[in-house]
Amino acid sequence: MTQIEEVNYEQYKHLVSERAFTGETMLLNMGPQHPSTHGVLRLLLELDGEVIVNAVPDIGFLHTGVEKNMEAKTYLKAEVMSDRLDYMNNLGNNLAYCMAVEKLVDLDVPPRAQALRVILVELQRIASHLVWIGTFGLDLAAMSVFLYAFREREQLLDIFELCSGQRMMTTFIRPGGLWRDVPVEFETAVRNFLKIFPKRVDEYEALLTKNPLFLDRLLGIGKLDAATALQYGVTGPMLRASGVKWDLRKARPYMGYEQYDFDIPVRTEGDVYARYLVRVQEFRESMKIIEQALNKLPMGPVRSANYKFVPPPRSEIGVSMEALIHHFKLWTEGFSAPKGSVYSAVESPRGELGVYLEGDGGPKPHRVHWRTPSFSNLSVVPKIVKGHLVADLVAILASTDIVLGDIDR
Amino acid sequence: MDQKLEPIVKALQEQFGATYEEFRGEVHVFLTAEQIIEALTLLRDKFDFELLSTMTASDYYPQRSPRFHVIYQLSSLAKNVTVQLRVPVDGDQPKVPTATRVYEAANWREREIFDMFGIEFEGHPDPRRILMPEGTEGHPLRKDFPLGYEEPQFTFNFEEIDLRKPYAKE
Numbered sequence: 001m002t003q004i005e006e007v008n009y010e011q012y013k014h015l016v017s018e019r020a021f022t023g024e025t026m027l028l029n030m031g032p033q034h035p036s037t038h039g040v041l042r043l044l045l046e047l048d049g050e051v052i053v054n055a056v057p058d059i060g061f062l063h064t065g066v067e068k069n070m071e072a073k074t075y076l077k078a079e080v081m082s083d084r085l086d087y088m089n090n091l092g093n094n095l096a097y098c099m100a101v102e103k104l105v106d107l108d109v110p111p112r113a114q115a116l117r118v119i120l121v122e123l124q125r126i127a128s129h130l131v132w133i134g135t136f137g138l139d140l141a142a143m144s145v146f147l148y149a150f151r152e153r154e155q156l157l158d159i160f161e162l163c164s165g166q167r168m169m170t171t172f173i174r175p176g177g178l179w180r181d182v183p184v185e186f187e188t189a190v191r192n193f194l195k196i197f198p199k200r201v202d203e204y205e206a207l208l209t210k211n212p213l214f215l216d217r218l219l220g221i222g223k224l225d226a227a228t229a230l231q232y233g234v235t236g237p238m239l240r241a242s243g244v245k246w247d248l249r250k251a252r253p254y255m256g257y258e259q260y261d262f263d264i265p266v267r268t269e270g271d272v273y274a275r276y277l278v279r280v281q282e283f284r285e286s287m288k289i290i291e292q293a294l295n296k297l298p299m300g301p302v303r304s305a306n307y308k309f310v311p312p313p314r315s316e317i318g319v320s321m322e323a324l325i326h327h328f329k330l331w332t333e334g335f336s337a338p339k340g341s342v343y344s345a346v347e348s349p350r351g352e353l354g355v356y357l358e359g360d361g362g363p364k365p366h367r368v369h370w371r372t373p374s375f376s377n378l379s380v381v382p383k384i385v386k387g388h389l390v391a392d393l394v395a396i397l398a399s400t401d402i403v404l405g406d407i408d409r
Numbered sequence: 410m411d412q413k414l415e416p417i418v419k420a421l422q423e424q425f426g427a428t429y430e431e432f433r434g435e436v437h438v439f440l441t442a443e444q445i446i447e448a449l450t451l452l453r454d455k456f457d458f459e460l461l462s463t464m465t466a467s468d469y470y471p472q473r474s475p476r477f478h479v480i481y482q483l484s485s486l487a488k489n490v491t492v493q494l495r496v497p498v499d500g501d502q503p504k505v506p507t508a509t510r511v512y513e514a515a516n517w518r519e520r521e522i523f524d525m526f527g528i529e530f531e532g533h534p535d536p537r538r539i540l541m542p543e544g545t546e547g548h549p550l551r552k553d554f555p556l557g558y559e560e561p562q563f564t565f566n567f568e569e570i571d572l573r574k575p576y577a578k579e
Contacts, residue, residue, distance in 0.1 A: 014535065060540035067525075068549055072556050103433050230459040230486070233514030246486050340432040343482055343493065345462070356465055356480065371463035371482070379517045408540060 015056045016046045025053050028390075032061050036139045036394040039404030041378075043393075050389045055382045062408040070368040074334030075101055075175065078365060083169040085370060086406035088128040091120045091160070092348045094173035099254060100344040100355035101175040104337045107309050113177035113302040114255045119190065119293045120163070120172065121346075122286040126197070127156040128349035129279050129286075132401045133204060136276065139398040140217050145207055152193075152200055159189050176310035177303035187294060194291055201283045209280070218273035222384045222396035225270055232383070233376035236351025237278045238400060242270035248347040260292045272399040279401070282349075309335045334363035341367075350374055350401055374406040410436055413490045417456050421448060437493045442505045445481070445496050449511045452483060452492070460484040461508070462491070464518035466526045470552035476500030477528055481508070498528060507533040525550035 019025045031042040040061035046054040066085060070078040079101075082093040095117055102109060109117075130149040137145035157167040163182050164172035172179050208214050224234070226242045239246055247264045249257040265281035267274035304310045311330050312323035329335075337359030345354035351373030360366035377400045385393050410418065414436055421427045421438050425448060429438045440448050452458040462482040469476055475497030484491050496505055507530040508515035519530040520539040527548035530536065538545065547554050562570045 011537070060538075060542070063540045065549060068554075068556060106433070228513075231513040233461055233463075233512070233518075235460075244486065251486075251489050341437070341467075341480075342433050342435060343463075343491070352462060354463055354482070356463065356482065358467055367465075367467040369463065369465040369480075371465075375517065376514055379514070 015044070016054050019048070019053070020046055024048070030390075030393075032058075036397060037404075038135060038397065038402055041397075041402070041404055041407075045390065045393070047390070050391075052385050052388055052390065052393060055385050055393065057378060057382060059378070059404070059407050062404045064409070066409045067368050067370065071365055074363045075337060075365060076330065076334055078368065079174065080169075080171050083171055084405065085372065085409055086348065086350070086353070086374070086403045087168060088131050088403050089124055089348050089350070089353075089406075090168055090170050091117075091124040091173060092128075092346060092353060094171060095121050095255070096344065096346045096348070096353045096355045097357075098173050098175045099346065100342055100357040101337070103342040103344050104340070104357050104359050105175075105309055105335065107176050107306060108304050109177055109255070110301045110304060111256070111298045112181075112300045113304075115293045115297050116178060116182060116302065117173055117255050118257065118260070119290050119297075120160075122290045122293075123156050123159060123190070123193075125286050125349045126283055127153050129283055130156070132279060132349075132398075133208075136398045136401075137208065139394050140214060142208060142211070142214065145204055148200065148203060148207075152197065155193055159186070159193065162186060162189060174303070174310075176306065177301070181302045187297075190290065190294060194287055194294075197287060198284070201280065205280060208276070215273065217391075217395055218276065218399075219271065221272045221388065221392045222399060223269075223271050224380065224384050228383065229270075229380065232380040234351070234380050235376065236348070236373050237275055237282065238351065238377055240264060241267045241274035241278045243268035248345055248352060252345075254346060257289075259296075260289045262288045262292075272395050275399040275401075336361060336363050337365070343371075345371065348373055350403070350406065351377060370409055372406045372409065374400075374402040374404075378402050378407055411490055413488050414492060417452070417490070417492060420451070420455070424448075424451065435491070435493060437495050439495050439497065442496050442498060445479075445494065446506050446508060446511060448494060449481065449483075449508055452494075453511055456485065457487040458483040458485045458492070460486060461512035461514045461518075464508070464515055464522065466522045466528055466550075468526060468550065468552045470500075473500045477503055477526060479505050479522065479528060503528040504531055505529070506531045509534060524548065527551065 020027055026047045028045045028047055030045055031037040032040040042058040044056040045052055066081050070081055079097055082097040083090040085093050130153040134146035134149035160170055161167045164170040224242050226244045229239050229242045245264055245266045250264055262285045265278045267278055307326040312326055316323040317327050339361045341358035343354055343356045345352050353373055354371030356369035357365055358367040385396055418429055425440055425444045427438050427440050429436055462484045465480050467478045477498040479496040479498060481494040507519060519533055522528050524538040524541050525548055560570050
């Protein structure tokens with residue numbers, strides 16, 4: 001039972017400067033219900049007039065105990081929770097988790113499944129960046145981009161629905177491959193999207209990139225240099241906007257990323273505008289990857305034939321005794337993973353999304369830890385907002401592209 | 410083992426008498442709590458491990474000694490290698506020195522580990538809980554912490570259950 005306790009004043013003293021106690025600066029509470037905090041993030045701001053002296057993020061409002069819950073489920077059932085972490089990058093989370101499981105139990109993934117995974121997570125990256133560009137515009141009073149971006153995102157969600165029956169919480173990528181093969185309409189749907197989307201990106205750019213009002217709000221705001229970014233564990237577009245060419249898709253290719261030809265957009269300014277430019281460029285790079293993957297999409301199975309870990313196809317269950325046994329074992333007890341731990345990371349739209357997975361020989365994971373990029377990316381915000389105006393804080397926060405579900409887990 | 414990792418592991422072995430394990434191509438180096446800061450500094454300064462990707466812990470309850478492992482996942486961008494350091498910690502009053510002065514990224518991660526496992530980080534600049542609300546009892550990710558559940562309320566017992574629910578009422 002929660003009891004109301006006296007707040008120990010000494011415990012919080014170090015969070016603000018001395019001037020807050022004399023009343024020289026003002027303490028202002030921003031959030032948790034604030035449209036520009038992108039979820040339920042609370043910020044305690046210490047203000048000297050309009051200027052931010054200190055910002056103290058308070059997170060955990062969306063904490064759902066995903067890591068604890070995953071320990072209580074079998075490896076297959078735990079995957080469902082992964083969708084719910086970063087709700088803008090569902091397929092990417094599935095991929096990170098499945099890659100960790102595959103590494104732990106040493107499971108193969110057929111080439112067709114690998115290529116489809118790449119297409120799906122790149123589509124997801126575009127969808128995530130679309131939400132970002134929409135809300136970014138919205139925070140900076142560019143309302144129209146939001147409406148256009150969500151129009152295109154709808155098309156992507158339709159593609160996900162076509163494959164998996166779900167718009168967001170897909171759980172489509174499974175350990176050992178995919179849940180099932182994509183339908184025949186998939187290729188046309190993706191190609192249609194690829195046909196219209198380059199023009200749409202040009203449209204967003206026409207609205208924003210050279211817009212003087214937009215530039216005034218962004219240029220030179222929230223500067224982050226490469227050394228600080230690395231110190232704070234910042235990854236993804238934020239790190240690349242600070243001049244570090246680091247992308248796990250290139251550095252440690254997974255799922256056959258090495259066969260696709262694409263660039264990593266890098267800027268050196270490290271301000272909010274550079275982050276915007278990097279992400280907009282990533283739209284185009286993702287399209288390149290999808291097109292190449294679609295052009296040489298191999299035929300074949302989409303799930304591993306190792307039925308100790310992957311459920312056999314429905315058609316086999318009626319005719320094969322082993323298939324039936326495997327099916328029964330997998331959906332009741334689940335498969336057992338060996339004792340040991342693996343760390344597997346993918347490049348999510350926000351940065352390095354890693355899964356630390358530890359098995360104890362049984363059918364349930366001993367420990368699942370999610371290294372979520374938003375968590376690290378937010379931790380640097382108090383550092384870079386110092387000396388900026390409250391209005392700039394909104395721009396900086398929007399440019400970090402945080403997802404609170406990703407932070408709080 | 411990755412060839413680029415060999416000199417790094419060798420240096421850790423020579424300087425700290427560390428042992429290591431290999432699993433699925435990943436190298437886990439075991440160090441003690443007293444050595445960890447020195448080891449992290451060595452890795453950062455001499456071997457270009459610029460990025461502390463993540464920090465976490467794992468609970469081996471009911472085993473008492475060591476009950477926890479504190480895990481440091483390090484990445485080197487220049488060399489493109491990763492290494493994992495593990496610090497076994499005993500069950501009663503687990504304490505590890507803070508790595509905040511080596512990697513700023515450890516600040517929030519250590520707060521999370523303290524919150525979830527109750528492992529204290531000595532010298533941490535901001536030792537508060539991070540995810541759970543202030544005043545929470547216990548540390549949720551410990552294995553002896555129950556998963557918990559919510560009693561489903563129906564029309565006939567709605568108020569009865571409502572009375573013992575722990576949320577704030579007006």
